Amino acid sequence: MSLLNVNGLELRFHSLDGPVEPLDEVTFNLKKGEVLGLVGETGCGKTITALTTIGLISYSGGEVIKGKVFFEDKSLLEKTERDMQKIRGAKISLISQNPMTSLDPVYRVGYQIVEAIRVHNKISSKEARSLTIKLMRLTGIPLPEKVFYQYPHELSGGMKQRIIIAIALSCKPSLIIADEPTTALDVTIQAQIIHLFTELTKKIQSSFLLITHDLGIVAQMCDSVAIMYAGTIVEKGPVHQIFHFPKHPYTQGLLSCVPRINMKQKILRTIPGIVPHPRSFPSGCRFHPRCEYVTKRCLSEKPQPVKMNDGTLVSCFKYYKK
Amino acid sequence: MNDLLEVRNLVKFFPIMGGIMKRKIGEVKAVNKISFNIKQGETVGLVGESGCGKSTVARLILRLIEPTAGEIFFQKQNILSLSSSEVRKMRRKMQMVFQDPYSTLEPRFTIYESLREPFIIQKENNINLRKEVYRLLKMVGLKPEHSDYYPYELSGGQKQRVAIARAFALNPELVILDEPTSSLDVSVQAQILNLLREMQSKLNLTYLFISHDLSIIKYFCNRIMVMYLGKLVEIASSDELFNNYFHPYTKALIFSIFVPDPDEKLEIVPLQGDVPSPINLPSGCVFHTRCEFADEICEKIEPKLKEINKGHPVACHHPLENK
Amino acid sequence: MDNFKKTALKNTNKEYRPVPRSQRKIMWMKFRRNKMAVIGLGIIFVLIFTGIFADFLAPYSYREQHLELKNQPSSLKYFFGTDEFGRCIFSRIIYGARISLKVGVISTGISVIIGIIIGSLSAYYGGILDNILVILMDVMWAFPTILLSLTIIAIIGASLNSVIIAIALSYWVQYARLIRGQILSLKNELYIEATKSLGANDLTILFKHLLPNAISPVIVSATLGMGSAIVLEATLSFLGMGAQPPTPSWGSMMSNGRVYLLISPWLVIFPGLATMITVLGFNLFGDGLRDIMDIKMKE
Numbered sequence: 001m002s003l004l005n006v007n008g009l010e011l012r013f014h015s016l017d018g019p020v021e022p023l024d025e026v027t028f029n030l031k032k033g034e035v036l037g038l039v040g041e042t043g044c045g046k047t048i049t050a051l052t053t054i055g056l057i058s059y060s061g062g063e064v065i066k067g068k069v070f071f072e073d074k075s076l077l078e079k080t081e082r083d084m085q086k087i088r089g090a091k092i093s094l095i096s097q098n099p100m101t102s103l104d105p106v107y108r109v110g111y112q113i114v115e116a117i118r119v120h121n122k123i124s125s126k127e128a129r130s131l132t133i134k135l136m137r138l139t140g141i142p143l144p145e146k147v148f149y150q151y152p153h154e155l156s157g158g159m160k161q162r163i164i165i166a167i168a169l170s171c172k173p174s175l176i177i178a179d180e181p182t183t184a185l186d187v188t189i190q191a192q193i194i195h196l197f198t199e200l201t202k203k204i205q206s207s208f209l210l211i212t213h214d215l216g217i218v219a220q221m222c223d224s225v226a227i228m229y230a231g232t233i234v235e236k237g238p239v240h241q242i243f244h245f246p247k248h249p250y251t252q253g254l255l256s257c258v259p260r261i262n263m264k265q266k267i268l269r270t271i272p273g274i275v276p277h278p279r280s281f282p283s284g285c286r287f288h289p290r291c292e293y294v295t296k297r298c299l300s301e302k303p304q305p306v307k308m309n310d311g312t313l314v315s316c317f318k319y320y321k322k
Numbered sequence: 323m324n325d326l327l328e329v330r331n332l333v334k335f336f337p338i339m340g341g342i343m344k345r346k347i348g349e350v351k352a353v354n355k356i357s358f359n360i361k362q363g364e365t366v367g368l369v370g371e372s373g374c375g376k377s378t379v380a381r382l383i384l385r386l387i388e389p390t391a392g393e394i395f396f397q398k399q400n401i402l403s404l405s406s407s408e409v410r411k412m413r414r415k416m417q418m419v420f421q422d423p424y425s426t427l428e429p430r431f432t433i434y435e436s437l438r439e440p441f442i443i444q445k446e447n448n449i450n451l452r453k454e455v456y457r458l459l460k461m462v463g464l465k466p467e468h469s470d471y472y473p474y475e476l477s478g479g480q481k482q483r484v485a486i487a488r489a490f491a492l493n494p495e496l497v498i499l500d501e502p503t504s505s506l507d508v509s510v511q512a513q514i515l516n517l518l519r520e521m522q523s524k525l526n527l528t529y530l531f532i533s534h535d536l537s538i539i540k541y542f543c544n545r546i547m548v549m550y551l552g553k554l555v556e557i558a559s560s561d562e563l564f565n566n567y568f569h570p571y572t573k574a575l576i577f578s579i580f581v582p583d584p585d586e587k588l589e590i591v592p593l594q595g596d597v598p599s600p601i602n603l604p605s606g607c608v609f610h611t612r613c614e615f616a617d618e619i620c621e622k623i624e625p626k627l628k629e630i631n632k633g634h635p636v637a638c639h640h641p642l643e644n645k
Numbered sequence: 646m647d648n649f650k651k652t653a654l655k656n657t658n659k660e661y662r663p664v665p666r667s668q669r670k671i672m673w674m675k676f677r678r679n680k681m682a683v684i685g686l687g688i689i690f691v692l693i694f695t696g697i698f699a700d701f702l703a704p705y706s707y708r709e710q711h712l713e714l715k716n717q718p719s720s721l722k723y724f725f726g727t728d729e730f731g732r733c734i735f736s737r738i739i740y741g742a743r744i745s746l747k748v749g750v751i752s753t754g755i756s757v758i759i760g761i762i763i764g765s766l767s768a769y770y771g772g773i774l775d776n777i778l779v780i781l782m783d784v785m786w787a788f789p790t791i792l793l794s795l796t797i798i799a800i801i802g803a804s805l806n807s808v809i810i811a812i813a814l815s816y817w818v819q820y821a822r823l824i825r826g827q828i829l830s831l832k833n834e835l836y837i838e839a840t841k842s843l844g845a846n847d848l849t850i851l852f853k854h855l856l857p858n859a860i861s862p863v864i865v866s867a868t869l870g871m872g873s874a875i876v877l878e879a880t881l882s883f884l885g886m887g888a889q890p891p892t893p894s895w896g897s898m899m900s901n902g903r904v905y906l907l908i909s910p911w912l913v914i915f916p917g918l919a920t921m922i923t924v925l926g927f928n929l930f931g932d933g934l935r936d937i938m939d940i941k942m943k944e
């Protein structure tokens with residue numbers, strides 16, 4: 001039961017120095033009721049992938065040159081902007097990174113939730129208001145009747161993020177895309193919000209696409225993980241397999257360079273080198289200059305995803321059968 | 323081992339002006355009577371969430387801002403009584419690496435111009451600037467070519483390396499690291515932490531590492547100070563803090579960490595509610611509004627830092643028992 | 646080490662550097678796209694050229710009088726005709742460019758310097774100094790410019806130099822406010838703090854770091870301000886408070902020619918047109934500058 005299917009996605013951006021194509025056949029699948037983590041570091045392309053799925057990439061100057069996006073078995077890339085507007089907010093919601101800038105500062109927060117509801121549903125404002133209060137309670141906002149009338153600047157970061165989540169949930173979407181939803185929040189508040197997410201995934205029927213660079217949050221929340229590097233998905237699979245039996249050298253490197261409080265670490269194993277610039281991706285496997293297992297083949301050919309016995313897919317020549 | 327830095331009852335209140343006549347209508351109590359020592363060669367971590375005052379402490383120690391009250395001794399000298407030219411000399415020995423690599427370098431200067439600044443400002447006239455800059459670049463893992471780059475041409479990690487080179491240019495004794503890796507990717511963060519470790523042993527440095535990330539602090543520091551709303555609530559060595567914490571806030575911080583292991587999921591929410599505003603501080607113990615063990619005493623009386631185990635002071639009326 | 650490992654390592658060491666274009670080149674490339682701005686720049690160049698080479702360009706002297714040829718319309722001999730004293734209007738317009746340039750550049754230059762000094766001291770040191778200076782700026786800002794400049798000229802006497810001083814003293818406030826705003830926001834930037842922590846003193850920070858970063862909007866404003874200065878000079882000279890005869894300021898030309906407006910309008914039209922086109926040139930150029938500065942700021 002695939003809810004969201006992204007297949008072979010490639011984009012093109014134009015700039016003063018010429019066109020750049022950051023993605024390389026990005027493919028992943030999100031099942032109904034699943035929480036998929038799209039993990040990668042800055043510049044790996046996870047945000048632009050998410051924006052493309054809901055048709056917002058043209059606003060950032062990008063165009064799709066290859067690939068398909070299927071949502072509930074219907075192709076999204078061919079839809080008109082009008083059709084996409086009916087889907088956004090109602091069937092697919094986006095929670096973006098910074099709660100500070102996602103709320104309109106001149107409107108009361110309760111009103112913004114009401115507005116989100118009434119854009120997609122023909123109900124009276126009284127009904128919308130009571131639904132809003134319910135939603136605010138669901139997201140753990142204390143005294144919702146009072147907070148309803150407050151302005152964004154009167155609320156803390158954590159409260160603002162809860163309002164954003166309430167807006168995202170308001171039309172019972174089948175898919176919620178959360179782009180680094182807790183990066184701007186304090187540690188203890190982040191714990192509250194992630195806990196809220198985990199509870200919500202149990203209560204409501206939405207599926208989640210969680211985009212983040214934080215491996216801890218991924219381990220906490222996700223059922224399956226897709227690891228992105230320099231515009232390609234290098235490994236994807238169930239969360240246990242990825243964390244306990246990482247196969248791709250990048251995944252292994254990533255997991256070993258995070259400080260952990262439950263381990264004694266003398267030194268952090270790092271991945272040598274830096275992420276390549278989108279204008280000069282290495283030939284062949286994009287990770288090869290930093291890989292300790294590099295072979296001749298890696299310099300000239302691009303590895304295709306190989307299906308492993310435990311259900312993961314790895315794009316690395318190490319796992320090609322002889 | 324000597325005390326390199328000694329801070330006594332440090333206070334910083336920021337006045338809030340308002341009203342038509344621009345009078346003082348309130349204060350942000352950023353740092354509220356803090357005392358601690360740092361010995362030569364130590365790596366001390368200062369951990370707390372945003373608004374707890376840790377960055378303010380860093381700026382007070384460097385005298386980038388003036389304290390409202392309290393004393394700061396560096397190498398047994400009271401730095402608050404220094405004249406401005408003596409302060410400039412002191413700056414050679416105490417440096418800071420700032421949080422945001424994207425705005426820490428002058429955007430109009432090339433890397434060469436940014437790195438020679440410390441020498442020019444401190445009037446080091448008898449040296450070959452080019453040679454020094456190349457030496458600094460090599461020290462932080464960059465190449466001589468990078469000296470012609472502008473900051474916008476470098477990645478976040480590379481910019482932070484330049485910032486580190488700049489801070490270490492004149493061989494300081496104490497380096498304050500204010501969230502040096504917070505805006506960096508995980509793999510870059512590991513590289514920078516390793517670099518800082520390497521530099522510490524090469525140059526015989528003492529570090530004060532400020533962060534909100536307890537995992538990094540545990541890895542990097544040998545002693546940790548926990549700060550909440552302008553107050554130090556617990557101080558202990560790294561191992562002692564994690565195995566034997568006493569303050570409920572320390573416990574909350576430790577249990578807010580998501581470990582990258584799907585088998586170690588957090589089941590309970592450690593702490594409810596939001597951080598109170600530093601303008602309207604809670605009475606008594608600043609933490610009592612969010613503490614599940616708070617009682618009347620906590621509401622009325624402010625707990626002082628008291629040693630529970632050796633070298634492990636805690637500011638709490640009901641320190642935790644069973645772990 | 647294997648060959649492919651060597652190649653791989655080489656790839657790690659090979660870094661991509663985007664074409665190192667200096668900020669200036671990028672700005673020029675963007676400026677070029679704005680046709681109106683380029684036209685404005687062209688007009689300014691013509692003005693500068695005319696001013697510098699007036700001696701070579703003007704067919705006649707600006708003060709040579711031929712009373713028998715007074716108030717004659719345009720002809721092949723006198724392209725713009727002659728004025729009430731039989732002087733060649735074309736030549737006077739050309740020399741007038743020099744006056745306008747002189748006034749525009751010097752008065753704006755003085756204004757900007759006064760503005761930078763007051764604005765940066767006010768912003769950097771803050772406190773009571775800032776409060777006093779802001780009140781001063783507000784008071785000066787509220788004063789009608791013409792009244793202020795007339796008052797100054799009344800005190801020091803009417804001449805072209807007093808016009809320059811009067812304009813300079815009337816227009817400094819906008820630059821002061823701009824610099825103050827910029828420095829207020831810039832002084833909290835991290836790289837300023839970092840420079841302070843290296844031990845830099847106030848003067849170094851102000852001149853080496855704050856002002857170079859704060860100067861862009863002032864440059865834009867000064868360009869536009871030159872147009873205003875030229876207009877103010879024309880106004881003051883028109884009122885008889887500025888250039889004294891026979892100095893061929895465009896404003897005084899219009900003033901003196903006013904009487905003959907209905908019979909020999911060219912006495913007024915040509916200096917008027919010259920003023921208009923000059924100010925237009927500065928405005929177009931200044932707008933173009935502002936557009937590229939905005940993009941730079943947005944980036």
